[in-house]
Amino acid sequence: MKERHKNALRELEDIAEDIYDQLIEGNIPNMRIPTRTKNNIEFDDHQGVWKYGKSKSTRSAKKLKGARMILRTLYMLEFIRDMIGEDKSSTLREMYYISESWEKGKFNRQSESNRLAEDMEIVTDCLREDFKLRPEEDGARVIGDITVEEKNRKGEIRNINCRDDVGDSGYTIPYNVEEDKIKFTDTNVDFLIAIETGGMFDRLVENGFDEQANCLLVHLKGQPARSTRRMIKRLNEEEGIPVVVFTDGDPWSFRIFSSVAYGAIKSAHLSEYLATPGAEYIGITASDIMNYDLPTDKLTKTDRKALRQELEDPRFDTQFWRDEIETMLEIDKKAEQQALAKYGLDYVTDVYLPEKLEEAGLM
């Protein structure tokens, strides 16, 4: 059994023990869990990421709802213990269906079981991956000259160079990218570009930009999965590889960048594991729309609302972001990264990225 699963098990057993002790002492059991409302999320200026504050709430078996949650918690602990024991893992969806056999502990909706799994993360300070739980699918791809040592499902070691040992679709990031699963044995890149869309990722691959600029290309697939963010973080922290993020130019893409760089509100308890505060934005900006005269779409009402929210968001509280967000609201336009194709298929690698990367001091 791996150390982090052992540790997760200990933490989970502590929860069970605590409830057991309360029962033995003749008390109605309860659990204390950090309050997960927006008011209890704070921006940690020091680490530059979102975190939960100190407020906690109590889940007591005094009420039916609280009793049911504690029952579910215990069933879930047992399920996780069994998985760790048998070296199995399960999707969050499977766990939801597994609960069909938990009688009164059965979940009514998957959102309930997902949320309880997140609660367990917060209480134990472990990762969902330590519990052997995983989302439906990630599958983001990378291409570039780094060598990954992956321990596969049979426990065998595979050394895979993400440029030379893979097809043109690259290496697919598995759901677990912790050190017991993946090691970086050789990294020969100067920096890493995280790219929002598959079309642009494939463009940079076809144009050979990984070799031209000696960088690693990582496909974010829209809002990136945990495993993608964790992989980027590890490459940045352990291997010292600078990270830039190349997205469309609209409020949702700005959020993609900020979830890579600063963490997301939804996973504030994991920011330290997932966020790469040094990441720089080289995606399409309002200035780019004007400077490169890009094909655009008009902002929708929802876009404008999202931009105004971002002006209130501490993650965007810099001169650069305030200017770009205000300009975007002013010109009332957004643009996609593939809009650069207006000037031909090579423009992005011949002109746009070299200019942006030079600004960032990377080329």
Next chain:
Amino acid sequence: MKERHKNALRELEDIAEDIYDQLIEGNIPNMRIPTRTKNNIEFDDHQGVWKYGKSKSTRSAKKLKGARMILRTLYMLEFIRDMIGEDKSSTLREMYYISESWEKGKFNRQSESNRLAEDMEIVTDCLREDFKLRPEEDGARVIGDITVEEKNRKGEIRNINCRDDVGDSGYTIPYNVEEDKIKFTDTNVDFLIAIETGGMFDRLVENGFDEQANCLLVHLKGQPARSTRRMIKRLNEEEGIPVVVFTDGDPWSFRIFSSVAYGAIKSAHLSEYLATPGAEYIGITASDIMNYDLPTDKLTKTDRKALRQELEDPRFDTQFWRDEIETMLEIDKKAEQQALAKYGLDYVTDVYLPEKLEEAGLM
């Protein structure tokens, strides 16, 4: 230049020549294109796939709309010619943006440029891939003991065993899976399971079902991309590998199966390339819902409408499908493939699939 690109080029030049000749002769140019309405799609009983009928319509430059379409056609031919010459490819989205520089030929929506690319396929009898056009992303994954010889973007040959040379995420299918890109050098599997959801694909991978049943696992990712369907077809036709399809039990999943087996109405002109008429359904049925007592959801109004449409669809005109569709309407329930987790994480590989595959004569 590869043979099929050369051929595509010839076909496209024929179109240009035809228009040129009409102009030289002093005529207002026009093009004849198969009518793409539902009425002109026929089910070919012999081949067991959908195809276009004989009806054609004329696109004439007499009207502004027709003239604009012919102008766009010529711009597109030129763009494709240039790509083939430079050994480049482009996403459909990029081509849409490229048209920004086509002045009066500029498209207003990507649906217009996509549709014209499809028209070109129909007129020339070529594949979009022959024109070096590709969709945003496919990226379906396969795991199992077959060896693929892929010629990568630099023209180098890579031999990749889809079980031993990849990580747990498997081999990702590239957008072009024609013979000049991919060859099957070694296939040691008895059959192939195409799986609808990522969660179930990963379940079968974790449970080692590819080794247990000596089969290839292919992730469909919902409605499968062309490249996925083409890869399945090639494995079936060239390597004689039987194909089974494992999906959720609802009307949309039945359509996923039928698009693998018989082709889709939208791509009727490509059925011969993409469809695998011998494919068998081993997904969740209404009978399974009852026999295995699976967790279910109630059918929505749209579900019921879709099922009733399927009863009118020649692809579902068999005793098996009529019974299952009518039973589903009767019990008014649907179920997901992951619902099998009700009986534990191994149930699908210990019980369900062996039973289904035995029925299909594959295990």
